[in-house]
Amino acid sequence: MPTKVDYKALMDLPDERGHFGPYGGCFASETLMSALQDLSELYEKLWRTPEFQREFDYDLAHYVGRPSPLYHAERLTKQVGGAQIYLKREDLNHTGAHKVNNTIGQALLAKHMGKPRIIAETGAGQHGVASATVAARLGLECVVYMGSEDIRRQALNVYRMKLLGAEVVAVDSGTKTLKDALNEAMRDWVTNVDNTFYIIGTAAGPHPYPKLVRDFQSIIGREAREQCQEMTGRLPDALVACVGGGSNAIGLFYPFIADEKVEIYGVEAGGYGIETGQHAAPLCDGRPGVLHGNRTYLMEDDSGQIAATHSVSAGLDYPGVGPEHAWLKDCGRANYVAINDDEALNAFRTLTRIEGIMPALESSHAIAYAMKLAATMSPDQNIVVNLSGRGDKDIHTVAEIDGIGI
């Protein structure tokens, strides 16, 4: 474990082979290595050019609808009684979540590489929808892999993807959730690597994915920084975001990493409770290993088999986590905590009822923790919570829990 880490130096990571301390890297099968190296080279070359930035910024402004607002949730703040709670409204983006920031960026890369076909994996369906959306806009063929259990949980998003022209492939292997969808997408990519661009939806996977997903999502934190300074005259005291693979969280956190006084909280899915073992919180209750192309914290059994996870929210139901989060944890720069299904559902109802904003079940984990945290802080302090997605897609799940058939 590192003793004293220069927070500023953390922002220079990953190294050129994709390492965040001992985490990250590129653990892929040989067939994909050349494609990953090509992608890495192209990305390094393009990302900082004014042309690419201009194209990316244009799409974010005119297609996604950025900047997304920073909203002072006054009634929620009042109810909790403590720090001021601000919501970064990624739910207001086109397609309803932060996912589109990344798919816009990766689709631009696909276009530059001349690949006519894109594939994606999805859990809650938000990344699948965001991928199908950019594919429709660019006229690309799109195949989305989704666990059959998630297809059942997220019927609305499945139909959305189909309407957008994507083919949704049900994955029946393993636990039939996000990790298995990722396996299947990797298998597709190995087979069709010549004409296919794989749009990974989270800040995990083999290098350079964790880096480029973070860079595309960092627009969230850059805006929040500016908006917070404008609205409150200073930086926030704390940041809170939910962590599945961790793309919305790293997008919010990254621009604040060097700001030592800003406390950072990543909220994992506590499922039925950490003590039950039935959760999806590898940073709280896992150990380092290698899965899906990177070294990171995993939920696994003693012999290194990946464990089944549980969360009420499909988007957090994943046994791994982005490698940058693993390193931020070990360095002590960020705190990782867990919120159970019940607490998340309560936060879903609370925010809906008193602010008129229905959060995704994923984001509800962040809201729930922010409420706990705010109560321990004073009214002159500020918390920025990433409201990563809207909750329409989860109405079915919540209704089922309420015993109502829709």
Next chain:
Amino acid sequence: MSRIQNCLQQLKDQGRKALIPYITAGDPQPGVTVALMHELVKSGADIIELGVPFSDPMADGPVIQLACERALIYGTRLVDVLDMVSEFRSQDDQTPVVLMGYLNPVEALGYERFMTLAQKAGVDGVLTVDLPPEEGLEFCAELKKHNMDAIFLIAPTSSDQRMKQICESSSGYVYYVSVKGVTGSAALDVDAVDERVKAIRQITDLPVGVGFGIRDNESAAAVSRVADGVIVGSVLVNKIAELADSPAEIPQQVAAIIKGMRQAMDA
């Protein structure tokens, strides 16, 4: 000279090619594996690739995915696979055994402990599908220290520079993946394989094994004409799946496939 180098050198001296079957350890149940290994050797296998079951076999097609699932129902762990190798070794100290699998079970056991146990069990080589040489420096050094060979894959997409790097890290043999895809996918194109194997030979003196897409006597014989070793997996594992409910028949019936390939290769 390692058991693998020795075996391949002898075959070369005899003008023959290596036949290398792959089976998943513990599939469909733990009791079958060692008996099957012996039967494969009797039927003409020169080296055995023993798959270590993993819950998330990303580089494998449905046939081997299901084999992993069957093996994991009985909880076959990496340490159990090593016990199987020990048991095999008690009756066969000639045939090289290569473990093939994914990195995470090895990470969970710890490199040091794995190396010690594997060497003691009589493992000769290790092929870790999701460990490219640039991430595997420490791993390879440890293998070498414990007298085991590090076997890496070369793909149709590998650049010349990568092939060089891979060959420099490899010992025993290199494994050329004949098709872009997962295990058990499309049939291979022998002419294309021939061309690539020749390119590999420009870079290294290591023997070249070819796998993926070899499914019958004809393709085994065709590949044996251009490579030093023929690696066969999914077609055997498919047979094991068919016989999952009558495991006693597995050793003989699976070995019969190898026997046919051996004859076709030696003809």
